[in-house]
Amino acid sequence: MQARTVGTTVALLYATALPAQAAPCQLKIALEQWPPYVYSKPNSAPTGLDLELTQAILREAGCTLQLMPELPTARRQRQFEQGSLDVLLAASDTAERRKIARFSIPYRSESVNLFVRSEQLPRFQQLRTLEGLLAMQVSLLAPKVGWYGTAYARLQPQLLSAGHLSTFLNFQQGVRMLEAGRADVILGDSAALRYEARELGLAISALPVTVMRAPVHLMLNKNTTTPEELEQINAAIARLEKQGVLAEIRNRYGEF
Known part of the structure; x- marks a missing residue:
């Protein structure tokens, strides 16, 4: 019994001494039929300008995007405010929204x-x-x-x-x-x-x-995301703009 206690104590001390691992960046989003920005055809995965841009940005930022069931606009906004969703697409940056959200740099206009x-x-x-x-x-x-x-x-x-x-x-x-x-x-x-x-x-x-x-932005929930995640996303947008990746996606959908 005593040896087991000592072993457990040593293991805890060792674990405490290790550098903390950052929690994975996983963001929940609920989609809505909003072509050409977000839409899905029968028997096809969701697609659209904003979804493609967001997927590219979050992939570059090292984040995982978790697609939740579709919701009407008003319900999606409520769930975001309640903390059930982490990110909204194509958001305008306003003082009122900054009370509950933080905004990425622009990714299109x-x-x-x-x-x-x-x-x-x-x-x-x-x-x-x-x-x-x-x-x-x-x-x-x-x-x-x-x-x-x-x-x-x-x-x-x-x-x-x-x-x-x-x-x-x-x-x-x-x-x-x-x-x-x-x-x-x-x-x-x-x-x-x-x-x-x-x-x-x-x-x-x-x-x-x-x-x-x-300009429009990704709107991140202040209560469920971190400033560090916002920095990762902003850096990803800047890199992809410099590489022409986001422009290529926008051009496929027309002039934005």
Whole structure:
């Protein structure tokens, strides 16, 4: 009994003297159908611009990406806030979000614009600013969740109170609502809207109003990730940008 106790004590002392091994970088993410950024075809693995970029970045950073079941946007955000998810893709860096998250350096840019059905373009070509939506009493479709710039955030309550704003949960739904005449104009990510319009066979045209053009980041959960993991990811992004790896992925999906 005594010999066993001594042996255990020596083993514990030896283990304490060894350098601590860093815990493996494993990040949980829940996907959502958001083509061309994230999507899956029947009997195929998920793919898309953002997923490919993220997989390349995390592989370079020495991290493992654990794909969780798909979730709608609002539920995914809630689970992130509750600590069930470690990372969100294509995030805008805002002061409010920094309370619960840390952000990588940018890995691509996004463009948010206003679109109309192409046959309606002559009617709305004089619309040159977001504020013109109110002045011209134009009805707008916009995503229910997400950050679309300070100008839209400022205008959104006025559009709501005037009864000129309807929202959608995903871009396929939004384009279908536009096709059905639920509103005159739709606001959203340019690539996502163009993709869904092509899939539905609806001709849409951009108005001369850029709502937002800004970098997007990986958003890491402050409670479940470490500053060291963020440093690894930032270094990986920088290396892959220098090597042209991220540019090659972006170019395969079009101009970003």
